[in-house]
Amino acid sequence: MNTFEVFKLYPIAIESAKGLELTDSEGKKYLDLYGGHGVISIGHSQPDYVKRITEQINKIGFYSNSVRIPFQEELAQKLQKISGYSDYKLFLVNSGAEANENALKLASFYTNRSKVIAFRKAFHGRTSLAVAVTDSPAIQAPINKTDKVLWAELNDIESVKAVMDNDVAAVIIEGIQGVGGVKIPTNDFLRQLRELCTQNGSLLIVDEIQCGYGRTGKFFYHQYSGVKADIISMAKGIANGFPVGAIMINPEIPAKFGMLGTTFGGNHLGCAAALATVEVMMRDNLVDNAAKMGEYLFGKLRGNKAIKDLRGKGLMVGIETVGDASEIRNKLLFDEHIFTGFSGGVNTIRLIPPLCITEKEIDRFVEAFDKVTQ
Ligand SMILES: Cc1ncc(COP(=O)(O)O)c(C=O)c1O
Numbered sequence: 001m002n003t004f005e006v007f008k009l010y011p012i013a014i015e016s017a018k019g020l021e022l023t024d025s026e027g028k029k030y031l032d033l034y035g036g037h038g039v040i041s042i043g044h045s046q047p048d049y050v051k052r053i054t055e056q057i058n059k060i061g062f063y064s065n066s067v068r069i070p071f072q073e074e075l076a077q078k079l080q081k082i083s084g085y086s087d088y089k090l091f092l093v094n095s096g097a098e099a100n101e102n103a104l105k106l107a108s109f110y111t112n113r114s115k116v117i118a119f120r121k122a123f124h125g126r127t128s129l130a131v132a133v134t135d136s137p138a139i140q141a142p143i144n145k146t147d148k149v150l151w152a153e154l155n156d157i158e159s160v161k162a163v164m165d166n167d168v169a170a171v172i173i174e175g176i177q178g179v180g181g182v183k184i185p186t187n188d189f190l191r192q193l194r195e196l197c198t199q200n201g202s203l204l205i206v207d208e209i210q211c212g213y214g215r216t217g218k219f220f221y222h223q224y225s226g227v228k229a230d231i232i233s234m235a236k237g238i239a240n241g242f243p244v245g246a247i248m249i250n251p252e253i254p255a256k257f258g259m260l261g262t263t264f265g266g267n268h269l270g271c272a273a274a275l276a277t278v279e280v281m282m283r284d285n286l287v288d289n290a291a292k293m294g295e296y297l298f299g300k301l302r303g304n305k306a307i308k309d310l311r312g313k314g315l316m317v318g319i320e321t322v323g324d325a326s327e328i329r330n331k332l333l334f335d336e337h338i339f340t341g342f343s344g345g346v347n348t349i350r351l352i353p354p355l356c357i358t359e360k361e362i363d364r365f366v367e368a369f370d371k372v373t374q
Pocket of ligand 1: 037095096097098100123124125126174178179207208209210211235236
C-alpha cells in the first residue's frame with residue numbers, strides 16, 4: 001500500500017531534533033524556523049517535556065471521558081493563570097479543526113441560530129464546518145459548500161454589518177491570519193467587531209490556533225486590543241507536538257450533557273504533554289521571550305531591499321519579498337539548511353519558530369537571508 005499523496009513533500013527525512021535543530025537521515029543539521037507548522041513551542045525534545053510524557057506513559061496513557069481526569073482541571077487552572085481568562089471553561093479535543101468545529105457548533109447551540117460570518121483569506125481547518133468558514137474553494141468538497149456562511153473583508157466593519165442579521169450565531173476570526181499571508185486585524189476593528197457581536201447577540205470566536213499560545217508576545221494576539229472573545233480556539237503550540245486542541249468558553253454559555261463530546265480529547269498523555277508545555281512556558285518566560293525575540297528579528301530584517309513588506313508580531317512573522325519567495329525559501333533550505341514556511345497566495349515567507357529561539361539563532365537566519373537575497 002502507498003500513502004495518499006495530498007502533500008508536496010521535501011525529499012528530507014528528519015530523524016531527530018533538539019531545541020531548534022533538526023537532524024536528517026544523512027546527518028545534515030537544519031535550523032527550524034517553522035516548527036512543523038508552528039507546533040513546536042518550547043523546542044524539540046525539550047527535556048522536562050520528554051520526562052513528563054515518559055513518566056505518564058509508564059503509569060497510564062489513556063482513559064476516556066467516562067471518568068474524571070484531574071489533569072484536565074490542572075491544565076484549566078494553569079491556562080487561566082497564563083492567559084488571564086480567569087473564569088472561562090476548557091474543552092479539550094485533538095486538533096485545530098476540531099476545536100473550531102466545536103466552537104461553531106457550540107455557538108449555534110447557544111444562540112439557536114444557524115449562520116456564521118467569516119473573513120476572506122481565512123483558514124480555519126479542513127473538517128466540515130471549519131472548511132466551510134475557510135476561504136479556499138479548492139479545499140471545499142461539494143458537501144462543504146453552504147449558504148450558512150457569510151463573508152466579510154478583514155478590517156472593514158461595514159462589510160461585516162452588511163451581512164449581519166439575527167440568524168448569525170457567531171463571527172469567527174483568526175487573531176492574525178496565518179495561511180492568508182500574516183494579515184493582522186487592527187485593534188480598532190477587533191473592538192468594533194466585539195461591539196457589533198454583543199449588540200446582535202452573536203458570539204465572537206477568535207481562532208488563536210496559529211498565532212496564539214504566546215507566539216505574539218501576549219498569550220493571545222487579540223488581547224492587544226483589550227477585547228474578550230466568547231470562545232477561543234487553540235491547538236498547534238499547546239502540547240509541543242502532541243495532538244491536542246482546545247476551546248476556552250465564556251462561562252455564560254451553559255454546558256449540557258452530550259452537546260459536545262470526544263473519545264481521545266483530554267486523555268492522560270495529551271494532558272501531560274500540554275501541562276509540561278505550559279509549565280515550561282511559564283518557568284522560562286517564553287511569552288516574554290517571543291516578544292523580545294520578535295522585536296530583535298524585526299529590527300534586523302528592516303532595511304533589507306529584498307523585502308517588500310514585513311508583517312506580524314512577536315514570533316509570527318510574514319516577510320513579503322520583492323522576488324520569488326519560493327526560490328528564496330528553497331535556497332534557505334537546501335543551501336543554508338534553514339526551514340521556513342510559506343503563506344499561500346502572496347509572496348510571503350512565514351516564520352513561526354519555537355518560542356525559545358535565541359538571538360544567536362536569529363542572527364544565523366538573518367545572515368543567511370541577506371546572503372540568499374543579495
Ligand atoms: C488559524 C488556523 N486554524 C485552524 C487550523 C487547523 O488546525 P489543524 O490542522 O490542527 O486541524 C490551522 C492550521 O494550520 C490554522 O492555522
